[in-house]
Amino acid sequence: MALIEQIVAHYNHWVTIFLMVAGLYIVVARGNMVKKLVGLALFQTSVYLLYITPGKILGGTAPILDEKFQTYSNPLPHVLILTAIVVGVATLALGLALVVRINEAYGTIEEDEIFPEGEDS
Amino acid sequence: MREQLPALQVVIPLLGAVLCALLRRGAIAWVIALGVSWTLAVVSVLLLLQVLDTGPISYAMGDWAPPWGIEYRVDALSGFLLVLISVVGAVIMPYAHTSVCDEIEERNQGWFYTMYLLCLAGLLGIAITGDAFNAFVFLEISSLSTYAMIALGRDRRALLAAYQYLIMGTIGATMYVIGVGLLYSMTGSLNLVDIASRLGDVETSRPILAAIAFITVGVSLKLALFPLHVWLPNAYAFAPSVATAFLAATATKVAVYLLLRFLFSVFGVAIVVQGLPVTEIFLVLSLAAMFGASIVAIFQEDIKRMLAYSSVAQIGYITLGIALASQTGLTGGIVHLANHAMTKAALFLLLGAVVYRIGACKITDMAGLAKKMPVTMGAFVVAGLGIIGTPGTAGFISKWYLASGALEKGWWWLALLIVASSLLSVIYIGRVVEVIWFRPLAKAGEKASEMPLQMMIPALVLVAATIYFGFDTTWTADVAARAAQVLLPGAP
Numbered sequence: 051m052a053l054i055e056q057i058v059a060h061y062n063h064w065v066t067i068f069l070m071v072a073g074l075y076i077v078v079a080r081g082n083m084v085k086k087l088v089g090l091a092l093f094q095t096s097v098y099l100l101y102i103t104p105g106k107i108l109g110g111t112a113p114i115l116d117e118k119f120q121t122y123s124n125p126l127p128h129v130l131i132l133t134a135i136v137v138g139v140a141t142l143a144l145g146l147a148l149v150v151r152i153n154e155a156y157g158t159i160e161e162d163e164i165f166p167e168g169e170d171s
Numbered sequence: 172m173r174e175q176l177p178a179l180q181v182v183i184p185l186l187g188a189v190l191c192a193l194l195r196r197g198a199i200a201w202v203i204a205l206g207v208s209w210t211l212a213v214v215s216v217l218l219l220l221q222v223l224d225t226g227p228i229s230y231a232m233g234d235w236a237p238p239w240g241i242e243y244r245v246d247a248l249s250g251f252l253l254v255l256i257s258v259v260g261a262v263i264m265p266y267a268h269t270s271v272c273d274e275i276e277e278r279n280q281g282w283f284y285t286m287y288l289l290c291l292a293g294l295l296g297i298a299i300t301g302d303a304f305n306a307f308v309f310l311e312i313s314s315l316s317t318y319a320m321i322a323l324g325r326d327r328r329a330l331l332a333a334y335q336y337l338i339m340g341t342i343g344a345t346m347y348v349i350g351v352g353l354l355y356s357m358t359g360s361l362n363l364v365d366i367a368s369r370l371g372d373v374e375t376s377r378p379i380l381a382a383i384a385f386i387t388v389g390v391s392l393k394l395a396l397f398p399l400h401v402w403l404p405n406a407y408a409f410a411p412s413v414a415t416a417f418l419a420a421t422a423t424k425v426a427v428y429l430l431l432r433f434l435f436s437v438f439g440v441a442i443v444v445q446g447l448p449v450t451e452i453f454l455v456l457s458l459a460a461m462f463g464a465s466i467v468a469i470f471q472e473d474i475k476r477m478l479a480y481s482s483v484a485q486i487g488y489i490t491l492g493i494a495l496a497s498q499t500g501l502t503g504g505i506v507h508l509a510n511h512a513m514t515k516a517a518l519f520l521l522l523g524a525v526v527y528r529i530g531a532c533k534i535t536d537m538a539g540l541a542k543k544m545p546v547t548m549g550a551f552v553v554a555g556l557g558i559i560g561t562p563g564t565a566g567f568i569s570k571w572y573l574a575s576g577a578l579e580k581g582w583w584w585l586a587l588l589i590v591a592s593s594l595l596s597v598i599y600i601g602r603v604v605e606v607i608w609f610r611p612l613a614k615a616g617e618k619a620s621e622m623p624l625q626m627m628i629p630a631l632v633l634v635a636a637t638i639y640f641g642f643d644t645t646w647t648a649d650v651a652a653r654a655a656q657v658l659l660p661g662a663p
Contacts, residue, residue: 070349074342077338077342083334086338090338090341090342093342093345094341094345097345097348097349097352100349100352100353101352101355104356127355130304130361133304133308134307134348137307137308137311140311140315141311141315141337141341144315144318144319144337145334145337145338145341148318148322148330148333148334148337149334151322151330152330152331152334155327155330156327164331
């Protein structure tokens with residue numbers, strides 16, 4: 051029973067781990083280049099959760115200096131993740147742009163169809 | 172002015188990149204890139220001299236005091252890396268114009284220099300920052316610009332190489348950031364020095380172990396440690412020649428720096444070397460890289476790919492320094508960062524000249540090319556000797572340190588293996604030398620002539636450096652020894 055309680059209490063971590071593993075699995079298992087990028091985005095998204103959940107204190111407010119508020123949530127993880135989101139968007143955009151160019155050059159975005167022709171690549 | 176130098180290392184290339192992106196004309200962008208690279212070389216040399224003279228420099232970015240603000244921290248190790256990156260960039264840039272005009276379309280040339288400067292900013296940023304998350308941002312700046320640079324290659328397979336690298340590189344960087352997140356939630360700090368001091372209070376609990384694992388695997392992906400190297404040969408083979416030379420010399424080296432920084436400065440010897448089998452793992456993987464990648468290199472038809480596999484093998488020597496985890500061993504690993512950087516950059520520049528003249532670098536097309544390009548091919552032989560590590564070249568110095576580090580531990584078998592793997596590089600370099608000097612001239616090379624002067628001088632400067640630093644080690648091995656002292660305080 052204690053085990054179940056512990057699992058339920060840390061449900062945010064379970065969601066994080068699920069997203070992380072699912073994203074990584076898609077990257078490895080799928081041959082479609084757009085799907086791979088979707089997996090990659092999922093993998094990166096899990097990190098956002100990993101950072102933000104420990105930063106939130108239940109009942110905590112935004113960090114405002116006032117006598118009425120005693121418990122503050124840590125704002126730094128949010129700032130960090132804002133940066134990480136920008137990085138993630140840039141990566142996804144560049145990845146999709148590359149996929150468009152690959153589609154123009156090869157006529158397909160399936161890895162199975164591209165790799166047999168170029169033996170050494 | 173002098174105290175602002177650390178910030179300039181990152182600000183100048185970022186501004187230069189914006190200027191290049193706005194102006195877009197290839198020739199103007201090249202002049203900007205050239206000016207920026209040379210300025211940075213001067214700045215980084217000044218920084219290193221100051222560090223060697225007066226000890227580590229701490230610079231509070233935006234005047235926010237560390238550990239709250241982002242700290243830029245230059246010590247002997249990061250100063251060494253800064254000089255390495257910026258000097259390689261400064262030497263390559265005069266070469267770049269001719270090669271880029273030949274290999275990249277007119278409308279993309281301005282973008283190429285933009286990407287180059289962004290990559291430079293990212294790499295210098297990783298080396299100079301003392302903040303774990305800031306290092307991630309710079310890692311992604313350098314990586315994203317690298318993907319774009321690789322995709323500018325002429326062959327359509329360059330696109331696939333860039334895509335593959337994007338997937339692998341992003342997984343690596345994300346794993347790194349997961350590790351940093353775990354560290355942050357355990358210690359509440361992002362400043363590397365601060366994390367290191369707070370880790371003393373936290374017991375070596377499971378999140379810390381997980382953080383070590385995530386950071387090590389993530390950064391190892393970026394530095395192409397043996398089983399995680401699959402992105403590297405394609406990326407190097409299909410990128411434009413200038414980009415290959417620059418990345419081979421700097422990108423993986425900076426990742427090694429990040430790994431050294433985390434393993435030794437942040438987690439420390441007590442956790443990593445004594446508590447965990449990290450050195451054993453690195454020992455096995457380094458040896459696998461030294462032998463596996465060298466053997467694969469022997470069978471490559473494309474010389475650029477061959478040198479790329481050779482890079483994977485050489486990275487094995489560098490990580491061997493981590494595996495030894497002693498003053499001598501780490502000195503060998505760190506000095507090999509510089510020695511391999513200049514030797515491999517020289518080789519890729521010379522190959523770039525071959526591509527410029529005959530349009531390919533297949534071994535069959537290069538047969539007998541020494542008759543038409545004697546200086547280029549002569550320099551190729553000398554730089555090749557540097558890769559092998561014959562006495563009198565820079566490569567010998569690093570292997571000497573590594574071998575003595577192995578003998579200090581009583582691992583004579585390891586010293587023998589270092590020599591044995593050098594013999595493998597004799598085979599793959601020797602094979603090329605035999606073909607270019609002693610075979611009849613191939614059809615592709617009939618119209619070739621010696622490379623133009625603006626390409627020859629940078630390449631020859633790097634080749635001369637491999638010889639020079641084989642004799643005078645004041646600026647390589649001695650500085651590397653001080654860098655190793657930074658990583659292993661207390662060691663003799």
